[in-house]
Amino acid sequence: MPKQVDHEQRRRLLTEAVFAVISTQGFEAVSLRDVAEQAGVSMGTVQHYFPTKQQMLSFALSHMRERVLARLQAALAALREPTRRDLIRAATAVMLPVDPAGREEACVNIAFFSAATVTPAYAEQLRDGYGRILTVSVANFREAARLGELRDGIDPDVEAPVLYFLTQGLVGPILVGLYSPDDALALIDAQLDRVFRPISP
Amino acid sequence: MPKQVDHEQRRRLLTEAVFAVISTQGFEAVSLRDVAEQAGVSMGTVQHYFPTKQQMLSFALSHMRERVLARLQAALAALREPTRRDLIRAATAVMLPVDPAGREEACVNIAFFSAATVTPAYAEQLRDGYGRILTVSVANFREAARLGELRDGIDPDVEAPVLYFLTQGLVGPILVGLYSPDDALALIDAQLDRVFRPISP
DNA sequence: ACCGTTATCATGCGATCGCATTACAAAAAC
DNA sequence: GTTTTTGTAATGCGATCGCATGATAACGGT
Structure with a gap:
């Protein structure tokens, strides 16, 4: 060669x-x-x-997922003795366009999402990515429930997707300038407050 | 003439x-x-x-908002003696792509959202639309709170955007086929259950 | 040293794009 | 009835697109 x-x-x-x-x-x-x-x-x-251009874009979409996962793992690894709530909050914050890298990823993501409505191949890739993240999120919430960190009557199998899709829904408003990242995080924290027990181990 | x-x-x-x-x-x-x-x-x-093409698309975006509002008002008008929760749930369901009309609107909406990340004029229109809907939603939740329909410790100014953005976050998964409309509505109902008091006037 | 493979680049081609121009039909104004 | 304005259509133009082709330089195998 x-x-x-x-x-x-x-x-x-x-x-x-x-x-x-x-x-x-x-x-x-x-x-x-x-x-x-x-x-x-x-x-x-x-x-x-x-x-072809199609192959280029398809590869770009798969690489995007790897980039997000890398940033996610880096964010989680940076935590010192985190609680489950810390982990979940950090993972959530990674999905929001709070820094230039996050914003770029969010723009690309929403672009492919729009394209996915008429390109089944993109839809399948996005479905797969969603599914993986949701699985991890549910596992995290279940572990939090097992450790007794959740309030009474809170179902981790419901709270995981609720928090995740709430986060996804906040990406758009931040991108168009309706919400600031801080506003979005305040909403996330409010939701976490209602799901997790107050302080005290 | x-x-x-x-x-x-x-x-x-x-x-x-x-x-x-x-x-x-x-x-x-x-x-x-x-x-x-x-x-x-x-x-x-x-x-x-x-x-120009730009003017055509810009007009289309403004007309889209009118179409959604028309469908929303029709859905609300169809309710018989609704509670606040009924109104809020119906308004939420309208945002989800549950029927062909809703799906078409969702596709168009996400397309303009993607375009808005590089076209400030679109971003402004979307910001305005978001703001209006959020205002109405907040007003609905406040009225529900005034009527004592919300659980203790529930802040309507938080729950309104939480529910709205959760709904927005569910649009994508439905479009790509990860979630069915019923799955999404189940999540919405779970969130409403935690915000509203159980039955009984 | 020579050859073959590969990376890179420049160029050309057919198709399609937004937009401008022109022509024509129809209805209001007089 | 003539004129004028408007709706509709057809066509042309320059630019740009994705993709194919051919040329050139550089490195590995022998």
Whole structure:
């Protein structure tokens, strides 16, 4: 084998350019030429790593999920002796567009969501991502319930999706400037207050 | 003045074609030619009522809000001697894509939401729409609180946005097929159960 | 050292886009 | 009845799109 470039790395690099274009110019403005220019390469190079535009976008969507998961794991790992509530709150905050990285991911995510309504392949990828995160969230809530951290009468199998979809519903208002990240987090905390027992171990 | 066509009606008719194209072909596929074909007119007619594509889409977004409000008012008017909870639940259900009309509106809405991240004019329109609905929702919850229908310790100014954004967060999963409308409504009811007092006047 | 493979780039092609222009039919104004 | 304004349609234009093709440089295998 000649040359020595890492194919996957190159594809991820180009994918980052795709994210930048989507979040700054919009999903419909994504063209092979724009992506190439954003990545600082020629159009031919983009074609070399992605035979078609569809494959490029599909790879970008899968890579997006990995990026979010990486940021999630980093956020959780940064906690020192966290309670279940701390873990759940941190995971929730990662989903909100509070920093530039989060905002970029949110823009890309909503763009693919819109596209998924007419592209079943995207819908399947998003369904899978939703399902995985929900599973983890439910597991976290169940563990919190097992440890007795939840209030009486609180069903973890209900609270997990409620909190998760509440978070998803807050992404839009933050993106369009109706809510500030702090407003959103205040709402999240209010919901957590009603689900978790007050302080005291 | 010659001729006798109703300009606004024509624009709304064309806008319906825009909705159909967005929800079946996707936002990026919207072209003047597609809209004209969907509406059964020529491209020149579309141009006659909308000088530019941007104006057409912007009008479509404003008309979308009117359509949702009309459906909302119809749903509320259909209730017989409703409690506050009935009103709030019905208004919530209207936001979910449970029937073809609701699904079309949800597809269009998410498409404009994605576009709004790079088009401030759309963002402003959506912000305004969000704000209005939230205001009404808060007023409903406050009235419910005044009537003593809420549980002790429940803040209507918190519950209104929580329920609304939870609903918004459920739209996506329904659209991509992760959740059924019934699953979503079950979650909504669970949230309402925790906010409203159990039966008995 | 030579060859083959690969990465990268530049260019061309057919299709489609938004928009401008033009032509024509119909109804109100006179 | 003529004129004028408006609704509708057809067509053309420059730009841009995704994709295919060919050229060039660089590195690995032998």
